[in-house]
Amino acid sequence: MRRQQPISVIIKQHFKEQSSIYLFVFVLFLMGVIFGAIIVNSMNLSQKEDLYYYLNRFFGQVAEGKIASSAEMFQQSFFHNIKYLGLMWILGISIIGVPVILVMLFIKGMVVGFTVGFLVNQLGLKGFLLSFISVLPQNILLIPAFIIMCSVAISFTLKIIKQLFVKRTSNVESPFSLFLRYVTIFLFIGVLAMVASGFEAYASPFLMQNVVEIVSK
Numbered sequence: 001m002r003r004q005q006p007i008s009v010i011i012k013q014h015f016k017e018q019s020s021i022y023l024f025v026f027v028l029f030l031m032g033v034i035f036g037a038i039i040v041n042s043m044n045l046s047q048k049e050d051l052y053y054y055l056n057r058f059f060g061q062v063a064e065g066k067i068a069s070s071a072e073m074f075q076q077s078f079f080h081n082i083k084y085l086g087l088m089w090i091l092g093i094s095i096i097g098v099p100v101i102l103v104m105l106f107i108k109g110m111v112v113g114f115t116v117g118f119l120v121n122q123l124g125l126k127g128f129l130l131s132f133i134s135v136l137p138q139n140i141l142l143i144p145a146f147i148i149m150c151s152v153a154i155s156f157t158l159k160i161i162k163q164l165f166v167k168r169t170s171n172v173e174s175p176f177s178l179f180l181r182y183v184t185i186f187l188f189i190g191v192l193a194m195v196a197s198g199f200e201a202y203a204s205p206f207l208m209q210n211v212v213e214i215v216s217k
Contacts, residue, residue, distance in 0.1 A: 018155050025151045028102060029143070032109020037117035039110070052122050074201035081142065081193040084108075085149050089186045092153025095160060105150045112139060133207045141196040145189045156182050 015022065043051075088104060091097025115135055119127035159178055 033113035036113025
């Protein structure tokens with residue numbers, strides 16, 4: 001009877017086998033972040049002033065505690081993230097959805113880059129502190145979740161294509177086994193998204209309220 005490998009060994013083997021995909025996906029995400037930051041610098045003064053006006057209004061609401069309840073924020077954040085990740089997961093099954101998955105990841109990176117870039121551009125060091133509190137904490141979990149989901153979806157697609165067009169051998173993993181692993185990974189990523197949304201809903205507002213008071217001075 002074949003001895004089952006420990007989870008840690010399976011994870012290490014997975015990252016080793018798919019290292020080229022992970023590297024490509026990480027670089028693509030990083031390009032999105034850089035592009036988002038570049039967009040901030042290409043905006044004209046009027047556009048920056050309009051955004052800064054809405055940003056100040058948001059700061060005022062945070063300082064006065066006039067924001068949605070933590071439970072409502074958690075629900076909105078979690079469903080937004082899980083729908084985005086779920087779409088990536090479905091596109092991985094569709095086989096032809098790889099280009100869309102890559103575009104979605106690039107857009108995600110672009111949003112992060114634009115948010116941080118705009119805050120730093122308008123508020124300098126205070127903006128960096130604000131982005132460190134409001135953007136970074138949940139994205140410590142969300143960014144790896146999106147990168148893993150994108151990489152696994154691409155890997156799943158490539159394996160399915162290989163099984164469809166390449167002559168099957170005894171060493172090839174069955175489609176059912178591949179799909180079961182694909183579902184398991186998505187559930188794990190869903191847990192990451194849930195924890196990140198929990199932090200964004202319950203911890204970030206408290207931290208932001210204190211930072212906004214510093215920024216507003």
